[in-house]
Amino acid sequence: MAVALEFRPPFEPGIFDFLSARAVAGVEEATSTSYARTLSLPGGHGWFKLVWDGSRLLLEHEVEDVADVPALVSRVRHLFNLDHDPAAADAALAKDPLLAERIAKLPGIRLPGCVDPAEILLRAMVGQQITVAAATTALRQLAVLGTSSRLPQGTLTRFFPTPAQLAMGGRLILRGPQRRIDSILAVAGMLAGGGLRIDASDTPETLAEKLLPLPGIGPWTVGYVSMRVLANSDVFLPTDAAVRNGYGVLRGDTLAQARTIKSPVLARMAEPLRPWRSYATLHFWRVSGEK
Structure with a gap:
C-alpha cells in the first residue's frame, strides 16, 4: 500500500525529469512523474517507488528488515528535498527581474538530493566535462559491477556499485583520458578504505577541505556534491x-x-x-x- 509523504507546497515535479535523465538502468527507473530505485540499507536490501499524482507524493517500498523503513523514508525525503520551504526561496528569487517570470511559471522547484553520498561523488566525477547523456551511458556500463538485489522489482535488479566494486572493476569499463580514470578509481579506493568519508554531517567548508586536494576534483564537483549531499541552498556553478x-x-x-x-x-x-x-x-x- 502506498503512503503519502508530507511536504511544503507548492511542489514542482521537474525533479522527476532531472532524475529520469540520469537514471541508471537496473538500478533506477524513472518517468516525468515517478522514480524508483534499489537501496542498500543497514538491515538488508530494499527498493522504493515515489509517484506524483498531481497533488500527492505516494511512496511504495519493500525492505528485508522492517527496522529499515525510517531510514528508507529519510533517504527519499532527502532525495526529493521534501523538507524545503519553497515559498521562502521563490519569494526571494522572484525579486530578480530575470527570474520573476520563471518563478511564477515553476513555483516550488526542488533541489535533487541523494540516497548515498559516496555514490553521488563518484557519479559526479564520471560526469565531469561530458554531457549528461554520455555520463549516463558510462554509469549504465559500470552498473554491471553492482550486487544483484535479493528483492528484484521489475527492472530494478541490482544496486549501484559500491566504491570497492568500482575500485576493483572500473578500469576494465571506464573510457576516456587515463588521468581521469585514475582519479575516479583513486577516489573510489579511498572511499572503500575509509581514507575519505563524506556525509550529511559535513559543511560546505569541510567538504571542500576533503575534496579539493584530490586529483581530478575541482570546484564544480565540490559545488555539485554540496548541492546534492548537503542540500546546500546557496551553490552557484559559474563554469557550468x-x-x-x-x-x-x-x-x-x-x-x-x-x-x-x-x-x-x-x-x-x-x-x-x-x-x-x-x-x-x-x-x-x-x-x-x-x-
Missing part, C-alpha cells in the same frame, strides 16, 4: 555550460551569444541571489534544457 547557456537565453541572448559569457560575469550576476543560488542554478539548467 548549462548554467551559462540558461542564463544567456533567459536574458534574451541567442545560444551563440550565451556561449561567450564569462564565468566572472555569471558569478557577479548571482551574488544578489544569495542564499538561494542553488535554486537559481536549477532554473538556469531548466532553461538550457528547453532550448
Whole structure:
C-alpha cells in the first residue's frame, strides 16, 4: 500500500525529469512523474517507488528488515528535498527581474538530493566535462559491477556499485583520458578504505577541505556534491555550460551569444541571489534544457 509523504507546497515535479535523465538502468527507473530505485540499507536490501499524482507524493517500498523503513523514508525525503520551504526561496528569487517570470511559471522547484553520498561523488566525477547523456551511458556500463538485489522489482535488479566494486572493476569499463580514470578509481579506493568519508554531517567548508586536494576534483564537483549531499541552498556553478547557456537565453541572448559569457560575469550576476543560488542554478539548467 502506498503512503503519502508530507511536504511544503507548492511542489514542482521537474525533479522527476532531472532524475529520469540520469537514471541508471537496473538500478533506477524513472518517468516525468515517478522514480524508483534499489537501496542498500543497514538491515538488508530494499527498493522504493515515489509517484506524483498531481497533488500527492505516494511512496511504495519493500525492505528485508522492517527496522529499515525510517531510514528508507529519510533517504527519499532527502532525495526529493521534501523538507524545503519553497515559498521562502521563490519569494526571494522572484525579486530578480530575470527570474520573476520563471518563478511564477515553476513555483516550488526542488533541489535533487541523494540516497548515498559516496555514490553521488563518484557519479559526479564520471560526469565531469561530458554531457549528461554520455555520463549516463558510462554509469549504465559500470552498473554491471553492482550486487544483484535479493528483492528484484521489475527492472530494478541490482544496486549501484559500491566504491570497492568500482575500485576493483572500473578500469576494465571506464573510457576516456587515463588521468581521469585514475582519479575516479583513486577516489573510489579511498572511499572503500575509509581514507575519505563524506556525509550529511559535513559543511560546505569541510567538504571542500576533503575534496579539493584530490586529483581530478575541482570546484564544480565540490559545488555539485554540496548541492546534492548537503542540500546546500546557496551553490552557484559559474563554469557550468548549462548554467551559462540558461542564463544567456533567459536574458534574451541567442545560444551563440550565451556561449561567450564569462564565468566572472555569471558569478557577479548571482551574488544578489544569495542564499538561494542553488535554486537559481536549477532554473538556469531548466532553461538550457528547453532550448
